[in-house]
Structures are given as structure tokens and as C-alpha cells.
Amino acid sequence: MVKCLEMEGVRVAFGYPGAAICPFYDALxxxxxRHVLVRTEQNAAHSASxxxxxxxxxxxxxxTSGPGATNLLTGxxxxxxxxxxxxxxxxQVRSDLLGRDVFQEADITGAAExxxxxxxxxxxxxxxxxxxxxxxxxxxxGRPGPVLIDVPIDMQKAEIxxxxxxxxxxxxxxxxxxxxxxxxxxxxxEAIKSSSRPVICAGGGVFSAKARGELRQxxxxxxxxxxSTMMGIGALPSEHRxxxxxxxxxxxxxxxxxxxxxxxxxLAGARVGDRAVAAPGQVAERATIIHIDIDPAEIGKxxxxxxxxxGDLKLVLAEFIRNCIWEAPQEWVQxxxxxxxxxxxxxxxxxxxxxxxxxxxxxLSRKMRPDSILCADVGQNQIWSANNFLIQDGYFLTSGxxxxxxYSIPCAVGAKTAxxxxxxxxxxxxxxxxxxxxxLGTICQEGLGVKIVVMRNTRLGMVRELxxxxxxxxxxxxxxxxKPDYVSIAKAYGIEALSVSSDSEVxxxxxxxxxxxxxFLLECSVNPDYPxx
Amino acid sequence: xxxxxxxxxxxxxGVLSKVSGLFARRGFNIDSLAVGITEDPAISRMTIVVEGDxxxxxxxxxxxxxxxxxxxxxxxxxxxxxxxxxxxxxxAAGNGKRAEVMRISELMGARIVDVTKTxxxxxxxxxxxxxxxxxxLLRPYGIKEIVRTGIIAxxxxxxxxxxxxx
Numbered sequence: 001m002v003k004c005l006e007m008e009g010v011r012v013a014f015g016y017p018g019a020a021i022c023p024f025y026d027a028l029x030x031x032x033x034r035h036v037l038v039r040t041e042q043n044a045a046h047s048a049s050x051x052x053x054x055x056x057x058x059x060x061x062x063x064t065s066g067p068g069a070t071n072l073l074t075g076x077x078x079x080x081x082x083x084x085x086x087x088x089x090x091x092q093v094r095s096d097l098l099g100r101d102v103f104q105e106a107d108i109t110g111a112a113e114x115x116x117x118x119x120x121x122x123x124x125x126x127x128x129x130x131x132x133x134x135x136x137x138x139x140x141x142g143r144p145g146p147v148l149i150d151v152p153i154d155m156q157k158a159e160i161x162x163x164x165x166x167x168x169x170x171x172x173x174x175x176x177x178x179x180x181x182x183x184x185x186x187x188x189x190e191a192i193k194s195s196s197r198p199v200i201c202a203g204g205g206v207f208s209a210k211a212r213g214e215l216r217q218x219x220x221x222x223x224x225x226x227x228s229t230m231m232g233i234g235a236l237p238s239e240h241r242x243x244x245x246x247x248x249x250x251x252x253x254x255x256x257x258x259x260x261x262x263x264x265x266x267l268a269g270a271r272v273g274d275r276a277v278a279a280p281g282q283v284a285e286r287a288t289i290i291h292i293d294i295d296p297a298e299i300g301k302x303x304x305x306x307x308x309x310x311g312d313l314k315l316v317l318a319e320f321i322r323n324c325i326w327e328a329p330q331e332w333v334q335x336x337x338x339x340x341x342x343x344x345x346x347x348x349x350x351x352x353x354x355x356x357x358x359x360x361x362x363x364l365s366r367k368m369r370p371d372s373i374l375c376a377d378v379g380q381n382q383i384w385s386a387n388n389f390l391i392q393d394g395y396f397l398t399s400g401x402x403x404x405x406x407y408s409i410p411c412a413v414g415a416k417t418a419x420x421x422x423x424x425x426x427x428x429x430x431x432x433x434x435x436x437x438x439x440l441g442t443i444c445q446e447g448l449g450v451k452i453v454v455m456r457n458t459r460l461g462m463v464r465e466l467x468x469x470x471x472x473x474x475x476x477x478x479x480x481x482x483k484p485d486y487v488s489i490a491k492a493y494g495i496e497a498l499s500v501s502s503d504s505e506v507x508x509x510x511x512x513x514x515x516x517x518x519x520f521l522l523e524c525s526v527n528p529d530y531p532x533x
Numbered sequence: 534x535x536x537x538x539x540x541x542x543x544x545x546x547g548v549l550s551k552v553s554g555l556f557a558r559r560g561f562n563i564d565s566l567a568v569g570i571t572e573d574p575a576i577s578r579m580t581i582v583v584e585g586d587x588x589x590x591x592x593x594x595x596x597x598x599x600x601x602x603x604x605x606x607x608x609x610x611x612x613x614x615x616x617x618x619x620x621x622x623x624x625a626a627g628n629g630k631r632a633e634v635m636r637i638s639e640l641m642g643a644r645i646v647d648v649t650k651t652x653x654x655x656x657x658x659x660x661x662x663x664x665x666x667x668x669x670l671l672r673p674y675g676i677k678e679i680v681r682t683g684i685i686a687x688x689x690x691x692x693x694x695x696x697x698x699x
């Protein structure tokens with residue numbers, strides 16, 4: 001198993017050992033693969049996710065059988081929803097005891113079935129090389145996703161006769177098509193050329209296809225405004241003249257108006273989830289929809305598509321660049337970019353004794369390096385980050401599909417492990433921080449210069465906002481009382497920390513946080529009544 | 534509307550649960566599902582009957598295709614398809630009724646596979662409609678037990694559904 005990982009070029013694995021995975025760990029100790037010991041298994045999957053999104057290679061995470069494996073589930077499900085390539089390895093009880101409910105036995109392939117792209121339960125150790133090779137292939141090709149390999153302890157200990165890692169993968173039922181259909185591409189280009197108000201909607205697929213360069217080139221060449229889903233933030237630099245920002249229920253006006261007014265929408269690796277477009281049918285009535293996706297099942301699932309193109313976005317956009325020599329009418333582009341200018345500066349509401357979160361995010365993005373990585377958690381902090389942190393060449397990483405609270409800190413651990421030379425900052429609320437603060441231990445142990453910003457409003461802010469709007473203001477179970485001192489918590493781990501409660505302190509605090517490549521926690525007091533938008 | 538979908542899958546343990554799990558979590562309603570191996574022992578064929586509109590069938594085909602062990606998915610056109618179900622029907626047929634039940638059985642082309650003093654058990658392979666007719670004819674005598682397989686189906690004509698995906 002370890003040799004398989006080495007053959008795949010795996011450098012790092014995130015995990016948490018236990019009895020049923022011990023033979024593998026014993027072999028791992030003699031390998032050059034670095035093992036990052038997380039503090040709970042769920043975060044092994046989140047860290048592997050952060051690692052994968054930044055490195056472009058499958059993230060590897062490991063847990064033992066039973067509770068170790070079930071703790072991974074939320075992480076696996078989050079990766080599945082956001083199409084992140086993971087190879088998940090779990091220990092399992094002895095194969096002859098399977099199904100007897102022995103100590104720490106759980107049917108993890110069964111439990112993870114809805115959230116995995118594919119899964120294996122090893123029943124013959126000789127198949128381990130083939131299974132591992134297939135797992136990496138399946139996880140990283142087509143629409144990426146998590147693949148689970150459950151390995152009974154006797155399989156880990158067995159001797160394999162002929163270790164063969166050279167036989168190419170050949171799975172009869174898995175041949176993802178990458179080249180877009182040329183006729184469909186031609187139709188799409190004709191439709192683009194005859195449109196007068198085109199817009200590109202960029203999704204997470206731009207990142208999985210490594211197509212940021214192509215997207216930018218195509219948008220610039222044809223002068224087409226770009227909006228993005230939350231997963232597509234940063235596909236085009238935030239301040240690029242053609243980037244109109246994030247659409248959706250928590251998106252911005254220029255983006256939502258652009259898709260409303262468009263007569264042609266190019267969905268580029270976006271699945272148009274319900275938070276991105278509430279009424280996809282209406283958009284499709286007004287505009288011609290070109291939907292480019294590697295997964296045929298996404299086409300027509302949420303939004304009817306007039307011109308579907310199944311293929312790798314990078315290759316399809318390259319075809320567009322080659323064959324679509326055309327420019328969108330200037331008056332349309334002017335109309336949308338003027339709106340951008342009007343709404344670009346956030347609508348802020350400073351309050352004495354608190355930090356203005358939107359201004360803070362702007363300040364943070366100006367001070368961080370252009371290639372830095374922002375990991376946003378879930379809730380109000382995520383919306384403040386998404387709409388106000390400006391991405392240039394870096395990444396905006398968040399749990400977009402699943403909306404998993406506690407994602408940001410372990411994700412930052414993975415991202416920083418992948419690229420030590422980049423600045424990595426996790427932004428979370430005090431709710432999510434308390435779901436993941438055990439990872440301060442991992443950060444210390446690994447010496448990772450992860451920066452953590454805690455937006456402390458002593459509320460589960462987004463739920464509070466929902467209760468205010470839809471439940472007659474009956475705030476219930478949203479107050480995070482007890483007021484722990486996060487600065488002291490960080491310091492207990494030996495992590496430098498600071499607390500700010502006014503806008504005037506922000507600049508200096510960020511400077512102090514970013515002065516070196518050591519971990520840092522910055523607590524910002526935020527008005528509990530402050531809105532997401 | 535009902536649709537009959539023929540699915541070629543790798544003949545592995547766990548494939549059936551992957552397919553049936555997919556139906557459950559995507560909210561598709563299965564009317565019947567029948568599985569058996571094919572001329573190639575490495576491949577099984579599932580015949581699945583589902584209720585739903587065009588959107589459901591399209592989604593179903595695509596989602597099935599995403600499963601790695603699924604090799605080929607084909608929705609069969611009703612008029613171009615031979616579809617059969619096998620039934621075993623145990624009917625109360627004591628003194629005086631046995632001859633009548635035997636006559637119905639003969640008329641419909643069922644086989645009598647078990648006889649007791651009080652019952653007859655019929656084996657019947659035919660379309661769903663004819664199976665329902667037979668049941669209706671036997672009901673007045675008292676049906677004690679019925680077991681029916683899911684529908685199995687093949688396309689008419691010389692063509693075969695081959696294991697090349699999409």
C-alpha cells in the first residue's frame with residue numbers, strides 16, 4: 001500500500017492511526033511520505049481537500065476502522081459535493097470477521113456510498129496495486145471526487161506475490177470524455193457570435209480543469225463579462241475589468257443583474273446549485289444556455305441547456321479561443337462594468353466598539369500577497385470573505401456545496417502543507433472555530449504558518465439572521481455564550497494572538513499577523529447584528 | 534409513465550446495492566428490478582422498470598452511467614421490446630374446482646407445477662398484462678400465494694446491447 005502511494009508520487013498524507021490500520025502505519029514509518037497527524041479524522045479529509053485544491057493532485061487521508069472511518073464521512077461528503085480528488089484509506093477488521101460486529105467494525109464502504117465517486121473493500125491482497133492505481137485514476141480524472149479504499153487488517157499484513165504497478169488502468173465502465181463534441185462546439189461559437197449580451201458563469205470546474213488561463217484568455221479575447229459561483233471565485237482575478245463577482249442569494253448586484261439581463265449564458269464548469277440561481281428555468285427562458293461540464297449528469301440537471309458540451313473545460317475553452325474570433329458589443333460590456341464600478345465598494349456600516357467585517361476583508365486582501373490563499377469557513381464570515389476578499393493569483397477555498405462548518409482551519413493546514421511559500425489564512429466565525437480549534441495542535445506540531453482570523457460575534461450569525469428574517473426575530477440556540485478567550489486559547493498552544501475591536505486597529509493588527517511565516521490568531525469583535533450582505 | 538431500462542454491470546459483489554442505493558437517494562421509484570448474469574460471466578444485466586417523466590429517465594440514465602461498475606445503460610422503447618415476467622401462483626382448487634382451474638390454466642398457457650388435495654400451483658411466463666388477466670381469472674377461486682419476478686426485457690430484432698459505454 002505504501003509502495004502504491006510512492007508510485008503515485010504522494011508526498012503527504014493526513015491521518016489518524018488506530019489498531020486496524022497499524023500494519024500500514026508501520027510500513028509508512030519507513031517511507032519518505034510525510035504524515036500529518038490531525039486531531040480528529042474529519043479534519044484529515046478536510047486537510048487532504050485543501051491540499052488537493054492547491055496542489056492539483058489527489059489528497060490522501062487515512063483513518064482506522066469503525067469510529068475513525070465514520071468520523072471521515074463529513075469530510076468525504078464535503079469533498080464529494082465540491083468535486084475534490086481524494087484517496088481515502090481506512091483500516092478494517094479482519095476479513096474473516098466482517099459482518100460479525102466485532103470491535104471497531106463499521107461498514108464504511110456502505111456508509112460512504114452516497115458520497116464517494118467509487119469505493120473498494122479489499123478482499124484479496126494481490127489486488128491492492130490494481131485497486132490503488134484505479135483509485136488514483138478515478139479520483140483525479142473526469143469529474144474529480146473522493147475514492148475510498150477499505151483495507152482489512154489481514155490484507156495489510158499479507159504478502160503480495162507479484163507487485164505490478166505498470167499495467168495501465170482499464171475500467172470498462174469508466175471512460176470519461178474530455179474532448180468536447182466538435183459539432184456542439186461549432187454550434188456554441190455560432191450562438192456566441194450572434195449574441196448581444198453574453199456572460200460567462202465560471203464555477204469550480206475552472207479549477208479542477210486547471211483552466212484559469214484559458215478562461216481569462218477567452219473572456220478577454222471576446223470581451224465577455226464573467227460572473228462566478230462561490231466555487232468559481234478567483235477563476236478570474238477579482239479586480240479584472242470583466243469580473244462582475246459572485247452571483248446568487250448571497251452574491252452581488254452586478255453579477256445577479258448580469259445573468260438577469262444576458263441573452264446568452266456560458267456555464268463553464270458550474271452546476272448552478274440552488275444558492276447560485278434560485279430560478280434556473282427563468283434564466284433559460286430569457287437566454288441561450290451553453291453548458292460546458294465534464295459530467296454529463298450535470299447538464300440539464302438544474303438548468304435546461306440549449307447547447308450542452310460534455311468535455312474538459314480546458315480543452316473546450318482552447319477550442320473557443322482558436323475559433324471564436326469575435327467581440328461582445330461594447331455597450332453591453334459598458335452597462336455591466338458601470339454597475340460593477342457603482343457597487344464595487346462594500347456597503348459598510350461601521351459600529352463603535354466593533355470591527356467592520358467587510359472593510360476588514362478588503363484590508364486583509366490588500367495586505368496579503370497576490371498569490372495567497374484564503375480559506376473561508378461557513379456562515380456570515382464566508383459571505384463577507386466571498387464578496388470582499390479580492391483574489392488575484394491565489395485561491396479562495398471554501399466548502400461551497402456542503403457548507404461544512406469547521407472546514408477553513410483544516411483546509412488551511414492542507415493548503416499550507418502543499419505550498420509552504422504562500423500565505424494562507426483561514427477566516428471563520430466563533431462557531432466554526434470551536435468546531436476545529438483542536439487543529440491548533442496540528443498547526444503547532446507541523447510548524448505551519450497558518451493565519452487564523454476569528455470573526456467573533458458570539459452568534460451563529462447566519463442562523464441568527466434567518467431567525468430574524470423568517471422566524472419573527474425569535475433568536476434561539478444561536479448565542480455562543482461562555483465567551484471563551486480565543487487569544488488565551490491560541491497562546492496556550494504557543495501561537496501568537498491578538499484581539500481587535502475597532503476599525504482603527506485593523507491595519508496594524510494585520511501587519512503584525514503577516515510579519516512572518518508563523519502561525520497567528522487574530523480575533524475580531526464583530527457586531528452580533530451585522531448583516532451578511 | 535413506466536420505462537424499462539436495461540443496464541449492463543460488472544458482475545461484482547456490491548454492485549446491486551450501489552444501483553439500488555442510487556435509486557433511493559435520487560428519489561427514483563423502482564417498479565421492479567431483475568438481475569442475472571449474461572453470456573459473459575463477468576457481466577450481469579439488470580432490467581429496471583421505473584415510473585417517471587422524461588427528465589427522470591434522462592437523469593437516471595446519466596446517474597447510472599456515473600457509477601463505475603455500470604458498463605452500459607439503455608432505455609428500451611416499449612414497442613421494440615420483448616418484456617416478460619415469471620409468476621408462480623398457488624390457487625385453492627379443492628374438489629369440484631380443480632377442473633375449472635385447470636381449464637383456465639390451459640386456456641392461458643400456464644403450467645401446473647404442483648398439485649395437492651386442496652391447491653394447484655401454476656407457473657406462468659408472459660407479459661405483465663396477461664399475467665394480470667390470469668390473476669383476475671383465478672381470483673374467484675382463492676389465490677393463496679403469488680410470487681412474481683421483476684420484468685426482464687430484450688430489444689426485438691438482431692441488435693444486441695453491447696458493453697461499450699455511451
